[in-house]
Amino acid sequence: MAAEGLAALLLSTEPEIRWFSGFLTQFWQSPTRPWFLVVPARGKPVAVIPGIGAECMGRTWIEDIRTWSAPDPEDDGVGLLAAALSEHAGTGAIGLPMGPETHLRMPLNDFERLRAALPSTEFRDATGLIRALRRIKSEAEIDKIRFAAQAASSAFTRVPDILAPGMTETDAFRAFKIAALEAGLDDVAYLVGAARSGGYGDIISPPADRPLTQGDVLILDIGGVHDGYYCDFDRNFAVGAVGDAVHRAHETVWQATEAGLAAARPGATCADLFRTMQTAMGGDAEPNVGRLGHGLGMQLTEHPSLTPWDQTVLEPGLVLTLEPGMEISPGKLIVHEENIVVRNGPPELLTVRAPREMPVIG
């Protein structure tokens, strides 16, 4: 912050506030109330939050907790926030995330009110600063991600036993979610996928009421949560017999992951890792997905991105997904994914490595 000339950071989103404070609650699902954390360049952070969260925030290391009875149509925390910023930053510059993968979680009208209340204050982009802090995970953070990844891996091994041809995608997703909870996850915050003959059309859809059908390729892509940390990976299954083209494509993305695992060493860049996996797929990365993996932690996807343009250098403690995907035939995809942490030497696989041959359902 000193190097960037910032007197304080202003945070409004769940992962940023949690990273600095430890404040963990699903209450963020409710859009009604804004929440703020002020991190001054000197001194301890100040939480400016709705009264409903005072007790929960009081269990974190934050001591200075200022509350109002929200929602309040006259002043939904802006006055308190302006006072806290003014007290800790004077007229110094305030950093907040304004760059890629960020947003401001407060009404735009209230942000204008805040600016009007602090007319001499400059608001500057602090995306790079916060990214750099969050990018490398502590061993405590890695333990949580590993737990989530191992629990989800364990649930995936049960899929051939709990799913069967004829079951709808909706029921199959529900059965897998139950298996994932039984394996020890706190939540399955994210489960997308599809089952289609010869490969699926996209990888972000909710389940359809269509039954699993002989010849389908089923993908389940899970964002499983343990103590506020995510795993994010997928597995592919053959419903009965699938064609040779599918098996060949699965072998290709599995081998692309092997290449990624071999290349994920400190000093390599994200772009290097992208190119390694793309080359292993014969240059045929699926362009619509836009990348072949990403950071992982308190969020399902985090900076950095495995793309041709991301020059972020791999360092020990960086947690990544390797996610090579390709088209089997026009409009028919196959995507594979593992979660790793960069170590000195070979990376540590946080997931249980996918079987080289697709498991068969039915």
Add this chain to the structure above:
Amino acid sequence: MAAEGLAALLLSTEPEIRWFSGFLTQFWQSPTRPWFLVVPARGKPVAVIPGIGAECMGRTWIEDIRTWSAPDPEDDGVGLLAAALSEHAGTGAIGLPMGPETHLRMPLNDFERLRAALPSTEFRDATGLIRALRRIKSEAEIDKIRFAAQAASSAFTRVPDILAPGMTETDAFRAFKIAALEAGLDDVAYLVGAARSGGYGDIISPPADRPLTQGDVLILDIGGVHDGYYCDFDRNFAVGAVGDAVHRAHETVWQATEAGLAAARPGATCADLFRTMQTAMGGDAEPNVGRLGHGLGMQLTEHPSLTPWDQTVLEPGLVLTLEPGMEISPGKLIVHEENIVVRNGPPELLTVRAPREMPVIG
């Protein structure tokens, strides 16, 4: 839009884009990519979205889908978006949500780039317009909320059988989530609560590793999802024998809900409903929560709010939570909640009414 002089709406958040388009995906969990929907005053909406979502959006009624390969550090959709707005709105005013309970889900830097690309365009607050559209639910929407509320109600009846003293809160929450999925919910997107002797300290916390203990009052507050629509209600349980003060407080909030059910008629206001329930609790509404209920639908909480200041008039089709809460003793809360839809005549209860006596665990 004509009355407000708007040439187009610009939407960037999940529920707004879904309400206008039908686009349903959990992919919003990933913060990486922005998504936009332009709703012109004349003509059909235009989706400006990452390529990864083209297939999923293509299954909605939206025909004009413009994509880019996101993430793109050079231009993450801003150029495409500016062109779509310019084409459909010319230099007319663009409405976007800027008011309470809203935020802009795109990087602030990109919003500045958009404004710079459209220097003659005025951006105006359209919160009221969008609220008014979303407030009254169709019967199809009500069916989904009812399904979620009934499934969660069914799971709650199993709680005395599946929870027991000595089980940790963490394990109890997981067991209840499994029961809720087994009852037919797609997801348990939200489950908060606590168990403490004589009442709980707050209602937004994740479960602790503390065991359920004789004398505890346990609250489970579920946001259960069916086809993208939420129920949101809680139930209280006595772990073994709890004191008379707890039983009296439960009776009070149960009766306050009865009073709310009797008062929820077309023509009454949200403020009327607040006062009715507050009076039934002897004027002792818990102030930190800030309200005694709220709207419900595609989001866990929606406009309006049951507060002294919300003059929104109840109309048939308005789905609400009634959520009276009070302090049993200093720092010890009890909160009760039901989901209703306002009808001509008495409201329809979407949840199965809570038993008047708290069910007992163990």
